[in-house]
Amino acid sequence: MSNAVSSQQNKQKNNKRSPLNVKPPLFKQVCVIGLGLIGASLAQAIKDNGVSERLVAVDRHVPSLEEAIQDGLLDAGSSVFDDVVSGSDLIVLAVPVQAVQAVFVDIKNAMDSGQLATDCIITDVCSTKVNIIEAARTVFTSLPIGLVPAHPIAGAENSGYHARRATLFVNHSVIICNLPTTNLSAVANLRQLWEAVGAMVMTMEAEHHDAILAHTSHLPHLLAFNLVEQLASHDDNLDMFRYAAGGFRDFTRIAASDPKMWHDIFFANQSAIVSALDEYSVYLQDIRQLIIDKDSTALMGLLGRAQAARRHFGHMLASTPYTDTPAMSASYLITPSNTVTGTIAIPGDKSISHRSIMLGSLATGVTNVTGFLEGEDALATLQAFRDMGVTIEGPDNGKLTIHGVGMNGLKPSKTPLYMGNSGTSMRLLAGILAAQSFDSVLTGDTSLNKRPMERVAAPLRQMGAVIQSTGHSGTAPLSITGRDNVGKPLQGVDYDMPVASAQVKSCLLLAGLWSEGTTTVIQPEVSRDHTERMLSAFGYPVTVDGNRISVEGGGTLTGGDIAVPADISSAAFFMVAAAISQDSELTLTQVGINPTRTGVIDILKLMQADISLSNETHVGGEPVADITIRSSSLVGIEIPEYLVPLAIDEFPVLFVAASCAQGRTVLTGAKELRVKESDRIAVMADGLKTLGVDCTVTDDGLIIEGQGIQSQNGEVNNNQPVFGGGHITSHHDHRIAMSFSVASLRASEQIIIEGVETVNTSFPGFAELANQIGMSIQVDHSKA
Numbered sequence: 001m002s003n004a005v006s007s008q009q010n011k012q013k014n015n016k017r018s019p020l021n022v023k024p025p026l027f028k029q030v031c032v033i034g035l036g037l038i039g040a041s042l043a044q045a046i047k048d049n050g051v052s053e054r055l056v057a058v059d060r061h062v063p064s065l066e067e068a069i070q071d072g073l074l075d076a077g078s079s080v081f082d083d084v085v086s087g088s089d090l091i092v093l094a095v096p097v098q099a100v101q102a103v104f105v106d107i108k109n110a111m112d113s114g115q116l117a118t119d120c121i122i123t124d125v126c127s128t129k130v131n132i133i134e135a136a137r138t139v140f141t142s143l144p145i146g147l148v149p150a151h152p153i154a155g156a157e158n159s160g161y162h163a164r165r166a167t168l169f170v171n172h173s174v175i176i177c178n179l180p181t182t183n184l185s186a187v188a189n190l191r192q193l194w195e196a197v198g199a200m201v202m203t204m205e206a207e208h209h210d211a212i213l214a215h216t217s218h219l220p221h222l223l224a225f226n227l228v229e230q231l232a233s234h235d236d237n238l239d240m241f242r243y244a245a246g247g248f249r250d251f252t253r254i255a256a257s258d259p260k261m262w263h264d265i266f267f268a269n270q271s272a273i274v275s276a277l278d279e280y281s282v283y284l285q286d287i288r289q290l291i292i293d294k295d296s297t298a299l300m301g302l303l304g305r306a307q308a309a310r311r312h313f314g315h316m317l318a319s320t321p322y323t324d325t326p327a328m329s330a331s332y333l334i335t336p337s338n339t340v341t342g343t344i345a346i347p348g349d350k351s352i353s354h355r356s357i358m359l360g361s362l363a364t365g366v367t368n369v370t371g372f373l374e375g376e377d378a379l380a381t382l383q384a385f386r387d388m389g390v391t392i393e394g395p396d397n398g399k400l401t402i403h404g405v406g407m408n409g410l411k412p413s414k415t416p417l418y419m420g421n422s423g424t425s426m427r428l429l430a431g432i433l434a435a436q437s438f439d440s441v442l443t444g445d446t447s448l449n450k451r452p453m454e455r456v457a458a459p460l461r462q463m464g465a466v467i468q469s470t471g472h473s474g475t476a477p478l479s480i481t482g483r484d485n486v487g488k489p490l491q492g493v494d495y496d497m498p499v500a501s502a503q504v505k506s507c508l509l510l511a512g513l514w515s516e517g518t519t520t521v522i523q524p525e526v527s528r529d530h531t532e533r534m535l536s537a538f539g540y541p542v543t544v545d546g547n548r549i550s551v552e553g554g555g556t557l558t559g560g561d562i563a564v565p566a567d568i569s570s571a572a573f574f575m576v577a578a579a580i581s582q583d584s585e586l587t588l589t590q591v592g593i594n595p596t597r598t599g600v601i602d603i604l605k606l607m608q609a610d611i612s613l614s615n616e617t618h619v620g621g622e623p624v625a626d627i628t629i630r631s632s633s634l635v636g637i638e639i640p641e642y643l644v645p646l647a648i649d650e651f652p653v654l655f656v657a658a659s660c661a662q663g664r665t666v667l668t669g670a671k672e673l674r675v676k677e678s679d680r681i682a683v684m685a686d687g688l689k690t691l692g693v694d695c696t697v698t699d700d701g702l703i704i705e706g707q708g709i710q711s712q713n714g715e716v717n718n719n720q721p722v723f724g725g726g727h728i729t730s731h732h733d734h735r736i737a738m739s740f741s742v743a744s745l746r747a748s749e750q751i752i753i754e755g756v757e758t759v760n761t762s763f764p765g766f767a768e769l770a771n772q773i774g775m776s777i778q779v780d781h782s783k784a
């Protein structure tokens with residue numbers, strides 16, 4: 001008796017296909033063996049996406065087949081292979097690993113009898129790959145040219161036909177194992193199929209696949225089953241389970257999976273699982289010993305690294321910023337307001353926070369940091385040093401304890417160092433890493449991977465570094481060869497910097513710490529000098545002679561305490577907010593006023609802003625002061641070029657100030673703005689035009705026709721709107737998003753700023769603080 005079921009009567013109504021059909025269908029007939037969750041979901045996805053003219057299935061459970069035909073999913077189905085397989089050009093094995101060999105026997109017989117063409121594509125969805133290939137070798141004299149082992153990394157706790165979802169594979173990875181015997185067109189067709197159902201295809205050697213999966217899937221399942229077994233075998237197991245908290249539940253969730261399936265997988269991938277388990281046992285013994293020894297530093301190091309790595313991997317793979325932003329596409333909806341008042345503390349300085357991690361890690365002894373900026377950029381630097389084996393406790397409310405490893409104590413990271421969105425992290429680290437004994441790779445998110453890196457790579461090469469910018473055009477990822485492989489240390493050089501960049505200067509000075517002889521950097525204009533100051537604070541001699549800065553290689557750093565002042569670049573948004581609005585007065589406490597950073601104060605003063613400094617003192621080698629700023633009648637100016645590097649990050653918000661000034665403001669000599677997180681000249685000009693401001697982009701700057709009104713009798717008149725309302729896109733640049741938020745203080749209507757999640761890179765809590773002083777920013781996560 002034949003177990004075949006067919007669906008003539010259903011054909012008509014089930015021929016509807018999605019408008020996004022792949023045309024013509026890739027396959028004439030796909031035969032799915034096994035209608036469990038994965039097989040049925042793939043069948044549904046093939047059907048919905050019109051990937052095959054006909055779809056048939058083989059399953060031992062005839063009612064599922066009947067239902068699938070009734071549902072219009074299948075054209076035919078049977079529990080007997082020969083009944084339906086004839087003429088298939090793709091066979092998908094979605095059966096347990098141990099059943100694969102028997103299906104290969106059926107396929108071979110069908111090929112021998114001419115029911116199947118010898119180039120029919122044969123694939124599978126099993127979690128192990130080497131044993132699938134071995135099973136094929138046992139059955140076929142030579143591997144079929146259509147054999148393409150594959151593994152979709154997708155699943156759910158529910159199983160069976162009814163749990164199927166056509167979307168199961170969308171945005172999930174599918175690993176395809178290319179075999180030397182396989183027809184290239186078979187691989188290409190299978191790739192197209194998976195892409196058509198929404199998956200992302202990657203290729204891998206079968207052995208590598210099994211080793212990776214042994215660690216990432218098989219080992220966790222094994223541990224989950226085993227932990228439940230351990231607890232269940234206790235005499236008081238009822239109490240154990242009754243009081244088992246969320247940790248146990250989370251850890252053992254996967255122990256609810258199908259035992260038969262896992263039994264098969266554990267045997268099928270035996271050797272890779274055993275070696276993953278052996279490695280796990282070593283780690284278990286190590287952490288056991290740390291607890292016995294009460295080795296607090298090492299235990300904190302391990303736990304901190306693991307916690308950060310857990311977050312970090314996800315972001316690294318997605319090329320997204322660090323902190324868990326609930327939405328990666330958040331917007332600000334800003335209702336116009338016209339007054340800001342209060343006394344507020346601004347978060348810590350980003351530049352100094354980066355350097356505190358770098359020098360603290362390389363120092364001997366412990367460095368305690370307070371006021372650390374817990375923004376994504378500085379956290380990227382922190383993670384990189386953790387990845388290189390440094391124990392860093394915190395951050396906890398801006399406090400960090402760094403257990404320095406000394407000048408030669410860094411260890412190679414096991415993964416590329418991920419710098420997120422942070423140019424400072426990547427460029428300064430390039431200098432440090434070029435001098436280390438080991439190889440490194442530095443990578444970043446999509447924005448950072450577009451920014452110029454040859455500005456550091458080229459001078460580092462002059463020092464003897466072996467460094468490649470492997471991106472499209474002198475861009476990251478950066479691949480750095482360690483000195484052990486180069487065979488000699490870096491050599492000091494004299495380098496005349498073509499641009500006044502503190503990042504380039506710092507990169508070379510840091511490389512100079514390990515170089516033979518003297519490294520001298522000559523800058524065309526003064527740029528921020530935090531590296532020089534902090535090196536001195538850590539006891540490393542730095543010679544500054546005008547714009548020539550030198551270090552001798554071979555010194556050491558001594559850890560100490562660092563108090564990070566508030567970031568003047570973040571304070572700038574609120575300075576401009578108070579200046580352009582009416583009846584405003586803001587005091588920003590203990591802001592860093594390092595003279596290489598105060599260009600924004602100088603420019604605002606030239607524009608006749610009402611700013612004053614008080615409580616001037618020093619914090620950790622850096623001058624700080626309270627800054628008070630009131631509503632001002634700003635006037636347009638020609639910005640002196642020497643101030644450009646001293647206010648480089650503040651220009652986006654200064655453009656907002658210029659729009660509110662009376663008369664024209666002209667910025668020149670600021671080409672650097674084009675290679676920040678966005679092209680800040682073009683992007684600001686677009687946004688200003690959207691809001692109705694007349695401005696002209698030049699090669700190296702911007703001309704803005706201010707719309708401010710002259711003050712009458714010394715009275716400030718900042719009531720009139722200067723900006724209209726509208727939609728602004730931040731181009732995922734934090735400073736663009738914050739600058740246009742400030743513009744809302746002189747807007748006539750609502751401003752919506754899209755893509756504001758990167759504000760967290762430099763100013764976590766910006767919107768809350770802005771609202772505290774009288775602005776009205778609503779954060780909208782609905783696009784997540």
Ligand SMILES: O=C(O)C1=C[C@@H](OP(=O)(O)O)[C@@H](O)[C@H](O)C1
Pocket residue numbers: 350351352424500501502503504506527528648649672
């Ligand atoms: O050294 C630093 O910490 C920084 C230097 C500046 O870059 P350039 O020096 O490349 O202009 C600045 O834009 C950046 O936000 C931070």
Ligand SMILES: C=C(OP(=O)(O)O)C(=O)O
Pocket residue numbers: 377421422423424425649676677735762
């Ligand atoms: C340019 C900036 O930072 P980085 O270069 O570190 O990404 C910035 O914060 O404005």
